[in-house]
Amino acid sequence: MLQALTTQQSQWVDKTLSGLSLEEAVGQLLCISQFNDSMDYWLPLMEKVPFGAARARSETAEGYRSFLSELQQHAAIPLLVPANMEHGAAELRGYGTEFPWSMGIGAANDEVLVATMGEAIATEARYVGVNWxxxxxxxxxxxxxxxxxNIRSMGDDPARVSRLxxxxxxAMQQRGVAATAKHFPGDGIDDRDQHLITTINSLPFDQWLETYGVVWKAVIDAGVMCIMPxxxxLPDYQGYQAHPEDAPPATISRKILVDLLRQELGYDGLIVSDNASMIGFTTRAKAEDLVVESIAAGIDIYLNAVPEHDFDRLLQGVHDGRVSEDRIYEAAKRVLEMKARLNLFEDVTVSAPSQEQQVRFQDAAQAMxxxxxxxLRAGDDLAFDIQGxxxxxxxTIGNLAPHMGHGDLDVFDQELRERGLQVExxxxxxxxxxxxxxxxxxxxxVNLDNIPFATLANIRVTDTFRTWGWRSIYRTHPKVAYTAFGSPYVLHELPPVPRLLGAYGNSGCSQRAAVKVLLGEIEPVGTLPVRMPKVEIKRWPID
Structure with a gap:
């Protein structure tokens, strides 16, 4: 369960909370996200809106570290600084260790390497100034x-996902950063994108308990500090069995946040909304009501708040009686409690990762x-025997390849060149x-770079009439290998190609690993962490 506060931490929370004005308490519930690191923007904003969390973007990791250090010095209460690091701190430009995407973590299924990954992410995040x-x-x-x-998930087996x-x-929280489990009550059932529409977990509640419920109970029992709905x-639980599409999203559903998450599952940590700019959220109420309804429903901190509006809207909601002062201070206390668990009230200098750590982290990423x-499919010979x-x-097949951090799977090409091949x-x-x-x-x-991307609304491999030749080139050439650097479900939609590997993402380490397998340097030992769809004869519900 959630780790209890020490006496010193509790005293800091109580003293800080008791000194908060209503305006300061409301500010603690807002996380501001802006893609700039100009103090000319942030310091005047801090005077107007006493926000509790902030994230920005800098050109370099050292630049971001300097910015965050200065911003923290001006904050009356230490700031939470969040970041997405789903496959490593390398998601900050030009910094840190890049690990495989989550489905690759599931396929490797190595507990020691997962622990090292958690250590690496936390160590590298803290040095920059990220604490959440x-x-x-x-x-x-x-x-x-x-x-x-898709590959952002570790798989479809509740036991494996829970364990990893x-x-x-x-491993992250032991090193002074807060982890966030997401996305409650669970994505992966619908075929739509909540960036574009409220999506539905359509499982009957008894089946939800046996699947998603198992995973959520596991992370709660493990002491996760934060959960992101x-x-x-979840219409069956919410009582919308007749009209599931009418069920509100978890981010404004007290039934899900309080009745299910707090009371039935026993969670007592921080609840942060998913990005408040998503259409699956913004279309469910008037703009001026969203932040009020979200906090009233049980959200403790509102992600991607619009500082020019949401601060005043939430204050107005208190004055109108749509959300109580007690609820504001309850949420503010949870924000402060997470800050206390991270000991943000202490002035601690964080050292850069040592050379030994950097090497160990890189080795762990490559091993994973x-x-x-x-x-996914192999003929008589999986690997090619090359002489040089x-x-x-x-x-490369994939419209997103040039935009997702690795140019055009250039690491794969470089690895081939280093082995003496002439590469076009x-x-x-x-x-x-x-x-x-x-x-x-x-x-x-043939390298398939189809990865999940917000608002694309499609994970399938797409072609035009002029570009589909790659699917059958193996019929006219004797030595062709296919690798899925993204969704493994391409197995379902490709013809019986002679060689097909699953790499589960386009991280540089995954590109290197695929080359090693295809050239016979290592044996492939990953296990598919999801079930493939089956083609079967069945009646269709057309009545």
Whole structure:
């Protein structure tokens, strides 16, 4: 369960809370997110809105560290500073260790490496000034068409996800950062995106208890400091069996936040909303009512608040009686309690990760990636025997590849070149372009870079009439290998290609691991952490 406060921590919470004006208490419930690090913006804002949490963006990690240090010095109450680090602190530009995506963590299924990953993320986050992490994702990916969870999920087995998630979050929290389990009551059932619409966890409640309920109870029992509800409804529990689409999202549902999460599951930590700008949230009430309804329903801290409006709106909600002062101070106390658990009231200098730590973290990331690579389909020979000097063609299929941190799967190409191959590359080629290049090469590597991305609303591999030739190139060339650097469910929609690996994400370490397997340097030992959809004859509900 949640770790009890020490006497010193409790005294700090009580003293700080008792000194808060209503305006200061309201400010503690707001997390401001802006993609700039200008003190000319932040300091005047801090004078107007005494916000309790902030996140920004800098060009470099050292620049962000300097910015956060200065911002904390001006804060009357220490700030929570959150970050998404679902696969490592490398999600801050040019910094830290990059690990496989979460489904790769599930495929590797190595508890020691997960613990090291948690240590690495926490150590590297704290040095920069981040003290609150929006991970792990503990959603169960039951629907292979879900466009948001997919490889952000560790799989669809509640026992495996529970075990890995608890090790991960405890390793981070033991090193002075707060973990956040997300997205309550659980994503991975719907095939829609809450960035665009309120999504539905349509399980009957008894089945929810046997699946998602198991995972949520596990992280609560493990002492997770924070839980993030998604803009996701659970209509069977909420009493909307006849009209599930009418069920409100968890982020404004007292039934979900208080009755289920607080009372039935016994959670007593901080509850943070998911991003308040998502359409699955903003379309459920008037703009001026959203923050009031959210806090009144049980949210303790409101993520991505609009500082020019939400501070005044929440104060007005108190004056109007739509949310009580008691509720404001209850939420503010929980914010302060998490700050106390992190000992933010102490002036502590955090050292940079040592050279030994950096090497150990990088080694752990590569070991995890190596263990995650999974054979989704293999013919007689999985690996290619190379002598050096062979001509290789790499083909990236994926519209998002240039925008997601690795250019165009360039690590894969570089690894081949380092082994003496002559590499040419194509991105989303036409069928004619591919055929022409294929005639003059010894090896072809088709790399699928389809990863979850907000508002894309699709995780399937998409083609135009002119670009589908990659799907059948193995019929005209003797040495073709396919690797899914994203969704493993491509197995469901590809013809019987001779070689298909699952790498579960486009992290650099995963690209290196795939090359090792394809060239026979290591054996693939990953286990598929999700079930593949089945094609079967069945009646369709057309009545």
């Amino acid at each position: 992490l929006f991970n792990p994702v503990i959603d169960l990916n039951y629907n292979f068409n879900n466009p948001i969870t 998630a608890t090790i991960w979050l405890q 998604g803009h996701i409804a 990636a190596d263990k995650s690579i999974t054979v 000097g062979e001509k290789a063609l790499t083909v 590359h194509l991105l989303n080629p036409t069928s004619d372009e591919l055929r022409q290049k294929a005639e003059d090469v010894d090896l072809i590597f």
